[in-house]
Amino acid sequence: MIVVPLSDRHDHSQxxxxxxxxxxxxxxxxxxxxxxxxxxxxxxxxxxxxxxxxYYTISSGSIAFETVPKVVHRLQL
Structure with missing residues (x-):
């Protein structure tokens, strides 16, 4: 097992x-x-x-769900 950056070649369908x-x-x-x-x-x-x-994802920041406007809650990212 190796850990590598995600790329288009990786199959995550299953x-x-x-x-x-x-x-x-x-x-x-x-x-x-x-x-x-x-x-x-x-x-x-x-x-x-x-x-x-x-997998894991690293992010340099975060946003508390409660602080996000309700209109954004319905968006599919």
């Missing part, structure tokens, strides 16, 4: 950690957030496969 919000973040947001500079995602893969076994 990733399931048991927490739907984390699965959706990887599938829908992580790559976009990397490109926009919001965070950097790293994935755990085997050297023989690009299938994602795990």
């Amino acid at each position: 990733f399931d950690c048991g927490e739907s919000s984390l699965n959706l973040y990887l599938q829908r947001c992580a790559g976009q957030h990397d490109r926009r500079g919001f965070g950097r995602t790293y994935v755990a893969v085997t050297e023989a496969s690009d299938s994602v076994s795990g």
Whole structure:
């Protein structure tokens, strides 16, 4: 198992950690957030496969959910 920066070659289609919000973040947001500079995602893969076994994202900041305007809550990032 190795940990590398997320890239387009990584297959996260079958990733399931048991927490739907984390699965959706990887599938829908992580790559976009990397490109926009919001965070950097790293994935755990085997050297023989690009299938994602795990991931983590590092961000230089955070926003408390309670401080976000309600209109933003409904947006799909």
